[in-house]
Amino acid sequence: MSAPVPLSRNRHYHILWSSQLFSELAAEITQIAFPLLILALAGSPLSIGIASSVLMAANMVAIVPAGVIADRWNRKRIMLVCMGLRAAVMTGLALAVLTGTAGFALVLVVAAVEGFLGAVFDPVEHAALPQVVPADQLARAVARNSARPFVATLLGPALAGFLFTVHPVTPIAADAVMLGLSFVALVFLRLPRRVSTPDDGEPAQGIGADVAEGFRWLLGNPLLRVTLLWMIVCNLVFSALVIIVLAVSGEQNVEAGEIGLTMACMGAGGLLGGVFADRLRAALPEPVILLGFSWLAAALVGAMALTPPGILLGVLLGVMMFFVPVANTMVLTYQLVTTPDRLRGRMSSILGFCSGGAGALGPLLGGLLADSGATPGLLACSAVLAAVALAVTASPRLRRFPSVRPGPATPDGQAAAAGRDADGEGAEETVDARG
8 A cells, every 4th residue: 555645745635724714705805895895885884794793694604504504415516505605605795786777786796695604614624634645644734724723814905905996896806816716726626435325325314303313413412512612612712802902902091003013913823823823732631731731721721910001912812823733623623633624614513613612703792792891801701711721731531631643544534532431531542634
């Protein structure tokens, strides 16, 4: 048997990675371009809020059923359909803006379609990753993927703002081009035939039964269940934290450029963390990563409560975000290797629904906390993170978080876990990754 191709030369991994990068860049451009376009169309701040709510609602409605789609049908075909439709819809909006026929109703329709199709695409892409990456390279691939959103976050908003100053149509046209490039890249993607699908000799279940099966799998696995809760709380607090920093900076008359630099520090920290995530993951035991990140986040947010608004807050945010990719890499790799291929899409969509919901509620929580002042709000966030860190420290299961090691695939694509009893407890564990 020939040796696996190194990740750096894995053509199909790079196709999947670059396709999603184009998609994420387009999403970041949209996030800035849509509000600017609505205002240019004589809209109001309320109209911006309505459009954002429509996009988010469409995303949340679609994301859980999307996991069933990812598990039941051809994943490459689903990604092509989603990306092709997104490119076509954005092209139509660009033409409408160019000809002066665009209106708020059209923007709402495009926002709904964008939110819906993006929700369908994401769990499919996530579930497809182990199909193009060998088991012993999966953690490295997840680590490299963790840098991708930060690249998009650093480039997308600045690009959108610049393009809008040229003409209102240019960021929308750039969106269409990015999505078109993503579609073209996916045309050349080759996914190996899956070992089995739910349709192989079995009658199809209803979508409700399929969704319920995904929830049973996730909630029935003790370690997956507790890491899901960990992700939800962290996402809730981190998204609230950003709003508190922005609100307090504005109230204390921090210059707009310095506020932008503060946010750029956060993105730069995450990007650097993504670059070094694989090395840190390989050098540190999994329990050290999980416990260390949990306590470090609580300490850094506590330090932020004593720091004046401005660039120093950005530095602390950047340091915290540096360690986010390595923690995410550890957790997401475990989730992938312990989930059968036939359930990966549903696992990903449920995680996306829960963490996305927490991320959506976070700004509301941040606004409420910011009303009480910077120091009380940041101390409240620090207290929540400290409680999480204490819970992680007190949990025998998390203190023995299993390390991921390459191993043979099982018939259904599920990894084997050594040293685990019926409750998921046991001695030091090693999870064999699957191909």
